[in-house]
Amino acid sequence: MHTHVKLTLRTPPDLPVDAQSLIPESFVGKDQADIGALPLLLGNRSVTVADFFDVAILPADPGDGRTEEAREGGTLHLCGDLSRFKHIGEQMACGRVVVDGSVGSHAGAFMTGGALDVNGEAGDYLGAHMSGGRITVRGSAGHFVGAAYRGYVFGMTGGSICIHGDAGHMVGARLRRGLVAVGGSCGDLAAYGMRAGTVLIGGKSRVRAGANMVRGTVILLTPPEAIMPTFRYNCVYCPGFWPILHASLAGLGLDFPGVSPQAVFESYSGDINEGGRGEILLCRNAN
Amino acid sequence: MLRIVNGRVHDPSHGVGGEVRDIYIQDGRIVSGEGLDPAQARDMETLDAAGCAVLPGGVDIHSHIAGAKVNSGRIMCPEDHYGHVRAATDVTRPGCGLIVPSTYETGYLYSQLGYTTVFEAAVPPIEARHAHEELMDIPMLDTGCFAVMGNNYLVMKVLNDPDPVRRRERLRGLVPWLLRASRAFAVKVVNPGGVEDWKWNAGAADLDTPTPPFGVTPRQIVTGLAEAVDSLGLPHPMHLHCNHLGDPGNVETTLATMETLSGHRTHFTHLQYHAYGRTKKGGFTSGAARLAEYLDAHPEFTCDVGQIVFGNTLTMTSDAPMEFKLHKMRGAKWGNCDIEMEGGSGLVPVRYAPKVLVNAIQWAVGLELLLLIKNPWQVFLTTDHPNAGPFTAYPEIIRLLMDADYRRSWLEKLHPRVRRRTVLFDLDREYDLDEIAVITRAGTARRLGLSSKGHLGAGADADVAVYPILSDKAAMFSRPRFVLKQGELVVRDGQIVAERTGRTLCVAPEGYRQLPEDLAETFAGCYTVKLANYMVEDEYLRRPEVVPCG
Numbered sequence: 001m002h003t004h005v006k007l008t009l010r011t012p013p014d015l016p017v018d019a020q021s022l023i024p025e026s027f028v029g030k031d032q033a034d035i036g037a038l039p040l041l042l043g044n045r046s047v048t049v050a051d052f053f054d055v056a057i058l059p060a061d062p063g064d065g066r067t068e069e070a071r072e073g074g075t076l077h078l079c080g081d082l083s084r085f086k087h088i089g090e091q092m093a094c095g096r097v098v099v100d101g102s103v104g105s106h107a108g109a110f111m112t113g114g115a116l117d118v119n120g121e122a123g124d125y126l127g128a129h130m131s132g133g134r135i136t137v138r139g140s141a142g143h144f145v146g147a148a149y150r151g152y153v154f155g156m157t158g159g160s161i162c163i164h165g166d167a168g169h170m171v172g173a174r175l176r177r178g179l180v181a182v183g184g185s186c187g188d189l190a191a192y193g194m195r196a197g198t199v200l201i202g203g204k205s206r207v208r209a210g211a212n213m214v215r216g217t218v219i220l221l222t223p224p225e226a227i228m229p230t231f232r233y234n235c236v237y238c239p240g241f242w243p244i245l246h247a248s249l250a251g252l253g254l255d256f257p258g259v260s261p262q263a264v265f266e267s268y269s270g271d272i273n274e275g276g277r278g279e280i281l282l283c284r285n286a287n
Numbered sequence: 288m289l290r291i292v293n294g295r296v297h298d299p300s301h302g303v304g305g306e307v308r309d310i311y312i313q314d315g316r317i318v319s320g321e322g323l324d325p326a327q328a329r330d331m332e333t334l335d336a337a338g339c340a341v342l343p344g345g346v347d348i349h350s351h352i353a354g355a356k357v358n359s360g361r362i363m364c365p366e367d368h369y370g371h372v373r374a375a376t377d378v379t380r381p382g383c384g385l386i387v388p389s390t391y392e393t394g395y396l397y398s399q400l401g402y403t404t405v406f407e408a409a410v411p412p413i414e415a416r417h418a419h420e421e422l423m424d425i426p427m428l429d430t431g432c433f434a435v436m437g438n439n440y441l442v443m444k445v446l447n448d449p450d451p452v453r454r455r456e457r458l459r460g461l462v463p464w465l466l467r468a469s470r471a472f473a474v475k476v477v478n479p480g481g482v483e484d485w486k487w488n489a490g491a492a493d494l495d496t497p498t499p500p501f502g503v504t505p506r507q508i509v510t511g512l513a514e515a516v517d518s519l520g521l522p523h524p525m526h527l528h529c530n531h532l533g534d535p536g537n538v539e540t541t542l543a544t545m546e547t548l549s550g551h552r553t554h555f556t557h558l559q560y561h562a563y564g565r566t567k568k569g570g571f572t573s574g575a576a577r578l579a580e581y582l583d584a585h586p587e588f589t590c591d592v593g594q595i596v597f598g599n600t601l602t603m604t605s606d607a608p609m610e611f612k613l614h615k616m617r618g619a620k621w622g623n624c625d626i627e628m629e630g631g632s633g634l635v636p637v638r639y640a641p642k643v644l645v646n647a648i649q650w651a652v653g654l655e656l657l658l659l660i661k662n663p664w665q666v667f668l669t670t671d672h673p674n675a676g677p678f679t680a681y682p683e684i685i686r687l688l689m690d691a692d693y694r695r696s697w698l699e700k701l702h703p704r705v706r707r708r709t710v711l712f713d714l715d716r717e718y719d720l721d722e723i724a725v726i727t728r729a730g731t732a733r734r735l736g737l738s739s740k741g742h743l744g745a746g747a748d749a750d751v752a753v754y755p756i757l758s759d760k761a762a763m764f765s766r767p768r769f770v771l772k773q774g775e776l777v778v779r780d781g782q783i784v785a786e787r788t789g790r791t792l793c794v795a796p797e798g799y800r801q802l803p804e805d806l807a808e809t810f811a812g813c814y815t816v817k818l819a820n821y822m823v824e825d826e827y828l829r830r831p832e833v834v835p836c837g
């Protein structure tokens with residue numbers, strides 16, 4: 001059996017809320033009172049879920065049954081403007097969190113499995129240090145998507161993050177494994193210091209994409225102003241993996257009009273300061 | 288007045304080894320109970336220490352708890368802070384970290400192990416102001432710091448003087464001036480000449496390699512400074528981190544240094560890192576037995592071990608070239624700082640693993656030193672916190688020393704070849720509580736020249752640690768029943784119950800009041816700070832206490 005819990009926010013708080021308890025694991029098998037008593041931190045004060053949300057336990061949504069994650073770990077459905085709620089879905093390992101509204105920073109950080117779907121905007125550090133599972137954001141995300149916290153060698157080490165809107169600076173900084181795909185544009189230093197993995201930016205990327213990258217692939221579907229001088233031009237070719245990646249992104253709802261599965265890419269190697277084993281692929285027939 | 292009754296007192300300085308005695312405390316000092324009216328004794332505040340061992344408060348002779356490199360470590364290792372968080376209580380502030388804890392946390396963690404005095408082991412004079420600011424923020428402990436001089440430009444300039452009489456005289460003036468400038472307690476020498484050598488890209492320094500820019504050799508630096516420290520009668524001898532730390536075969540350098548310094552009081556720090564032999568193929572072996580033999584014959588020398596603790600930690604030292612090598616070897620995060628005119632420093636996180644042969648040998652070498660050196664007054668327990676491991680591992684190391692069966696049980700967890708490269712598993716010696724008291728408080732206090740610490744005689748500071756006597760010595764030493772700081776109960780059953788501010792210990796030997804003209808000119812020409820801003824002022828010391836020179 002699985003649980004489907006729906007929390008509806010009554011009034012958005014004035015202070016930031018630390019919502020580490022909002023993961024499916026803390027809801028499975030609990031009754032309404034138990035769920036209402038789950039702790040949240042409002043500013044520096046302890047409060048409960050019931051202080052902010054109307055709690056409803058629903059019969060299994062037939063729609064949920066379609067996703068494997070929901071079958072395994074239950075569904076947590078959050079409704080309302082949660083943009084001041086931080087750490088939603090942090091460290092979740094299974095199940096599914098659906099948010100109809102926006103979430104604050106650190107959503108899905110350190111996530112190891114399951115799915116987080118945000119039908120709204122996400123804050124900074126979305127999926128930071130995540131090692132598994134998938135995150136989908138219908139709107140835009142803040143800075144440091146899938147990145148490392150300050151002082152860490154590696155950021156995200158697995159899983160996938162798919163953002164339909166735009167993203168801020170340092171997308172996928174210090175990425176070690178996994179995929180970060182941004183449909184819209186992104187800020188400075190995408191894939192900064194990346195060790196391995198894949199970062200794809202559909203729209204315009206600002207300065208210094210791939211700076212200090214060691215290995216991995218940065219795919220830019222829209223040509224940037226300039227490629228860093230520490231990248232060396234290789235050739236124009238049609239990467240064998242592109243049709244497959246194109247199809248799987250389409251499966252996640254990310255379509256890139258004008259970029260076909262047979263698109264041709266310019267390949268650059270770099271960052272030469274770090275050994276030059278990474279690559280930037282620049283789409284040729286994008287408009 | 289306050290008394291501690293029914294406890295078994297271990298006070299090796301006075302030859303008291305586990306007899307049941309009462310300890311009386313008044314105005315922060317230990318007083319004699321003789322002639323006390325029994326009725327008066329009954330009325331005073333009493334702590335019952337039945338079933339407990341009563342020891343002087345712990346004195347750590349070498350740790351890294353404050354200053355620029357510790358702070359860089361905090362910035363570099365957020366994972367340490369995420370992983371260890373302490374919430375505030377009515378008496379304590381919140382804190383975080385274990386390897387590089389925040390300032391308050393450092394005081395609490397030490398106090399919860401029964402330590403009451405800790406020395407920060409490496410402060411370049413130019414960084415001293417920062418170090419003192421942090422030391423002032425550490426509660427529960429008396430502290431002090433050692434001034435790093437082994438790669439100091441002014442020191443080397445003076446040592447370059449060809450006239451031996453004038454050279455000695457000037458060094459005798461300059462060393463007190465540097466100690467005063469940094470409000471330090473002792474003279475520390477780190478990889479003499481080697482750091483400067485590296486900064487000039489000249490390679491690793493052997494004892495007789497001339498160091499640019501003056502061509503002074505490490506041998507001249509250590510003998511010059513050891514002579515100066517001796518003639519000034521500083522309470523603590525020269526605190527020396529030898530050359531070639533961590534290299535296989537470095538025991539030869541260490542022995543050569545010892546031979547050079549024989550006759551001078553010297554403390555060799557984290558000797559474990561300097562006690563490696565070398566196989567024909569260039570691999571690591573233990574050289575501990577040779578050093579132990581040498582120390583047994585030279586009572587003027589002492590050492591602390593720098594015992595390896597398996598797990599994650601962060602190395603931080605003024606030995607910048609060694610850290611660079613470690614960074615290249617491990618590909619780990621690296622922090623480096625050029626301390627203008629005075630040396631360098633570096634930081635690299637490491638993980639010591641029992642199945643890695645080199646780490647297993649390092650671990651065994653530290654224990655060998657502790658077990659092979661016959662006189663416990665010559666070898667002290669440290670982990671060179673956090674270089675070889677965090678100080679919070681002291682109880683575990685004490686268990687390894689006191690329980691030979693437990694020690695042997697480690698053999699199967701280690702790399703199999705460790706058996707052939709060390710003698711640790713042939714040693715049956717077990718420490719008793721008195722010897723533990725020596726290597727953790729009595730011996731260190733005596734070596735530091737602190738006459739009011741490390742013992743429980745009348746007149747001593749009322750820094751006392753009371754541990755429940757348990758068969759598991761790690762459990763026993765990790766949760767004291769009571770800890771008293773300056774006569775006040777600060778820890779009960781392992782929990783902080785009161786916060787106390789400690790004192791800063793420093794020295795004031797006679798020397799230059801002002802730098803001579805030529806040195807002042809060098810200073811003005813080369814430093815990025817003005818001489819007037821260089822000296823640490825009085826307000827940077829919390830409750831200073833000057834320890835007299837002998």
Ligand SMILES: [Zn+2]
Binds near residue numbers: 349350351409674
């Ligand atoms: Zn040290």
